[in-house]
Amino acid sequence: MIKLCGFALSNYYNKVKFALLEHDIPFEEVLVKPAQDEAVFAHSPLGKVPYIQTEEGDLCESQAILEYLAARYPDKAIFSRDPWEAAKERELITFIDLHLELVARDLYKQAYFGGTVTDATKGRVEKLLTRHVAGFRRIAQFGPFLRGERFSVADIAGYVSLPLVGGTTQIIYGHDFLADVGIDWKAYLKAVSDRPAARRVADDRKAYIASTSQS
Structure with missing residues (x-):
């Protein structure tokens, strides 16, 4: 196992x-x-x-x-059996992991862990994320899922990382970069959350946070 x-x-x-x-x-x-x-x-x-x-x-x-x-x-069939669809799923995952979350991660120290980041870091991240979020919006369909009506493996990446991007930019810059380009990621999360696997992941995350806050 x-x-x-x-x-x-x-x-x-x-x-x-x-x-x-x-x-x-x-x-x-x-x-x-x-x-x-x-x-x-x-x-x-x-x-x-x-x-x-x-x-x-x-x-x-x-x-x-x-x-x-x-x-x-x-x-x-974790990825689509159709080669083109599978490639588009990988494209979306690359955008989410590399061009969005990894860039926003440089701000987590201040957003979530009580530290500070430099103005230079904030400026660099703002410039990159503004461009990357706009690019992501051009390929993500949100219909309601990232590839349209069909849930795919790309939505697994979206579910766990898009809230971090939106929430972090709201905390650091005072506005949500995803919402700025018309991405309602909270509605998107709700659509994905209907799946039992998503609920299990969310519930276990909440339980872990509760357990660590009590220790």
Whole structure:
């Protein structure tokens, strides 16, 4: 059985978890925090989560894990069986992970963890995100899902990361960059949240936050 290692506050952990749940792939959760020590390096070379443990060995990076799952369980059709649709799903995931969330991540220290970021960082991120969000809006359909009426693996990435982008920009700049281009990500989340896998991910995240706030 696959062991999914990480913790429920991580959006990339939840990306993999959502996919496993959505496609009914058996797995076991193992609580692991990111750390710069040899115990974690033995499984994840940068000390990051998530990573999975399989009978073949360890694998890190959420997108590499999704690609492995898609190849390991072809009957699950994690990506569309149509080559063009599958490519468009990967395109959307790349935009969300690389061009939106990874850029916004430079602001999390101030937005969520009580730290501060420099004005230079805020200016750089604002410039990049303004352009990237506009580009994302050109390819994302929101009809109600990212590829239109059909839920896809791209929506797993959207569900776990778009709230971070919208919420972070609202906190740091006083306005939501996604809403600025007409993306109602809260309505989008509601559409995705109708799926049992999404509800499980959200409930487990809330439970984790509650447990850590009490400790």
